[in-house]
């Protein structure tokens with residue numbers, strides 16, 4: 001594997017970095033940098049800026065609006081987005097449902113939805129999980145019954161990220177109870193503004209409301225919003241999950257967070273020296289940094305394999321497990337670095353003007369720590385990823 005970047009790659013990095021510096025709103029950048037909550041417009045404004053530049057979907061085929069970049073350029077781009085503290089691109093449209101529509105959707109679905117995903121006109125959410133159907137997704141119960149040229153949907157989804165913002169949901173529904181469970185599932189594209197849909201926020205331990213319950217009561221969905229064939233949704237759902245797990249390792253984001261950890265540890269006192277100078281804390285940082293370097297090599301191996309024309313395989317599961325373990329380890333160290341000053345949580349509500357208790361950087365560390373417990377659960381829990389590795393990599 002050749003790890004050196006050529007002069008064109010270095011020039012490309014400079015161009016991307018310059019664009020981000022000029023374009024990203026400073027207030028949004030600061031929110032990302034300090035781990036504060038982002039509003040819908042922070043995400044959408046940034047996505048629209050990338051769309052205007054033609055850079056919103058580098059991984060898409062050129063004929064649908066991709067950039068035609070090499071795998072190395074795409075990797076550099078992802079890195080620069082993280083180094084520049086850009087809001088993460090909401091993956092549900094761009095990275096998840098779009099590849100499914102491209103591969104299995106009708107021409108009418110491609111014509112309608114792909115341009116609206118590119119321009120961020122539609123915000124998508126993912127309707128897979130239900131109460132009692134997470135890892136065991138094939139047990140899902142939300143029913144769709146054909147009625148003329150519509151399906152009538154009844155049931156409930158849960159943990160639906162950003163359903164409160166969404167215009168569209170890609171949704172797994174049960175269209176048959178005969179035969180194997182997987183063979184009675186269909187993949188529907190559902191307008192979130194349809195009558196009969198209600199969204200109830202679920203507040204998470206950090207106080208935020210990213211996730212929701214979504215109920216369907218006699219929701220009528222045009223039958224031409226079915227993707228592919230009825231009862232074949234499981235195949236499309238699995239295809240989508242392969243896309244969900246790539247890019248989940250978050251190496252560049254973790255590198256930035258380690259820089260932040262070092263800066264905070266340098267500012268914190270431990271007796272007569274800074275925390276960063278204490279051998280015990282330095283060891284902890286080094287240990288997670290070494291793990292991150294190893295993960296980066298694994299990620300680069302997949303980038304290199306992709307440049308050589310090989311499709312990513314089950315190694316996406318390795319990236320997901322190690323990436324999320326490292327992200328969680330860093331949030332633990334950030335929390336530890338400020339000690340009890342992590343507990344008084346900063347009030348982010350508009351108009352709040354209480355001065356921070358403790359240093360400025362401490363107010364968001366506890367919510368971030370608690371929020372990131374999610375990363376080993378979503379996108380297929382880490383235990384499920386280990387099962388995949390056992391089966392597909394180790395052949396157990």
Ligand SMILES: Cc1cc2nc3c(=O)[nH]c(=O)nc-3n(C[C@H](O)[C@H](O)[C@H](O)COP(=O)(O)OP(=O)(O)OC[C@H]3O[C@@H](n4cnc5c(N)ncnc54)[C@H](O)[C@@H]3O)c2cc1C
Pocket residue numbers: 125126127128129130132133134135136158159160161162211374377378379380381382383384387
């Ligand atoms: C913050 C967040 C956002 C999410 N966003 C979405 C979303 O937008 N859309 C959506 O559809 N879903 C979403 N999810 C749901 C997520 O995909 C599920 O939580 C996940 O698949 C686990 O399912 P579960 O919660 O039902 O847990 P369960 O499947 O009940 O698992 C409970 C525990 O048992 C373990 N376990 C289960 N089965 C096995 C097994 N066979 N072998 C070993 N261990 C096992 C699991 O690893 C876990 O530790 C989100 C979840 C979170 C936390």
